[in-house]
Amino acid sequence: EAGVAQSPRYKIIEKRQSVAFWCNPISGHATLYWYQQILGQGPKLLIQFQNNGVVDDSQLPKDRFSAERLKGVDSTLKIQPAKLEDSAVYLCASQQFGAGGYTFGSGTRLTVV
Amino acid sequence: DAKTTQPNSMESNEEEPVHLPCNHSTISGTDYIHWYRQLPSQGPEYVIHGLTSNVNNRMASLAIAEDRKSSTLILHRATLRDAAVYYCILRPQASPLVFGKGTRLSVIA
Numbered sequence: 001e002a003g004v005a006q007s008p009r010y011k012i013i014e015k016r017q018s019v020a021f022w023c024n025p026i027s028g029h030a031t032l033y034w035y036q037q038i039l040g041q042g043p044k045l046l047i048q049f050q051n052n053g054v055v056d057d058s059q060l061p062k063d064r065f066s067a068e069r070l071k072g073v074d075s076t077l078k079i080q081p082a083k084l085e086d087s088a089v090y091l092c093a094s095q096q097f098g099a100g101g102y103t104f105g106s107g108t109r110l111t112v113v
Numbered sequence: 114d115a116k117t118t119q120p121n122s123m124e125s126n127e128e129e130p131v132h133l134p135c136n137h138s139t140i141s142g143t144d145y146i147h148w149y150r151q152l153p154s155q156g157p158e159y160v161i162h163g164l165t166s167n168v169n170n171r172m173a174s175l176a177i178a179e180d181r182k183s184s185t186l187i188l189h190r191a192t193l194r195d196a197a198v199y200y201c202i203l204r205p206q207a208s209p210l211v212f213g214k215g216t217r218l219s220v221i222a
Contacts, residue, residue, distance in 0.1 A: 004156075033209060042200060042212030043157065056209060091156045101147070102210060104156030 002026065004105035006092050012111045018080035021108045025073070025094030031055075032069055033102065034077050035091040043091055049075065082112045117201045122217040125191045133186040133216055135201030140181050145204045148175065148186045150197040151215070157200065160186065196220045 005024040013019050025032050030051050035043035046065065048056040051072035060067065064083070069075040079086055089109050093102040118136040125131040137146070148160040161168055161175045163184075168175040174187040188195055200215040 035212075042214055045209050045211065048209050093156070101159030101162065102149075102157075104158065106154075107156050 004092055004094055004103050006090075006105035006108055008108055009106065010109045010111075012113060013082055015084055015112050016081040018078065019082055019110060020076050020078045021090050021092075021110075023075045023077070023092030023105060025075070025092070026096075026103055029094035029096050029103070030072070031095040031097070032075050033093045033095075034067055034075070035093065037089045037091055037107070039088070046077070046090075079110075082110075084112050086110060087112045117203060117213055119199075119201050119213065119216045121214070122219065124219045124221060125188075125195075127193060127220055127222050128190055131188040131191045131195070131218065133188075133199050133201075133218065134183065135185070136183045137201070137203050138182045140203055141205070143205055145206065146175065146177060146181075146184050147200075147202040147204050147210065148173070149200045149202065149210075149212075150195075151200070152194075152197045157212075160199075162204075191218075191220045193220050193222060 007022050032049040034046040036046050037043040047060045047067050049069040052069045065079055067077045089107040091104055091107045093104040095102045145162050145164050147162040149157040150160050151157045161170055161173050163175045163177055176185045198215040198217050200212050202210050
């Protein structure tokens, strides 16, 4: 089966600019997650979708971050305006159901200068 | 969130077994024990999970203590491709994964 696709793979922007990341989960996976991973740390959950509805966005900095999942399939994560501390790898993961494992994409490495 | 304690780093020789420990003394009855690993420049990869009984799959084995307060991930024969950060995570059912810092495993040829 095809994996979780993410694009772009790398992105460099200046602070105060905006950026968007795209994720295509595994077909049929109802649950989708966005994580932020700062260098040297474990991934941190930003938002969880179940189909096209938000389940948990308590750790999403809503003043600058937004996310949507259209038609319960693809998802986009946007940052506007970006800050230097947003430099990180943004990981998308999907899960079929229940207590099973997640499948992660390779991530988008964002550098804010 | 329930917490786990793992060594920061471990080293293993190639083709030898590796036992990665994880302590989780505050585990509750409904927490699943998940293990993921992250190779350089890649997203985390699911390895194995269990609730009470030991589990085996093609990648590894998971040994869970009888009181469930600790577990061990066993790689039966380490290869250079097993060098990664290994995360032990407690996950209440239907809750999202919460990652700690994990154990960085180095494999020596």
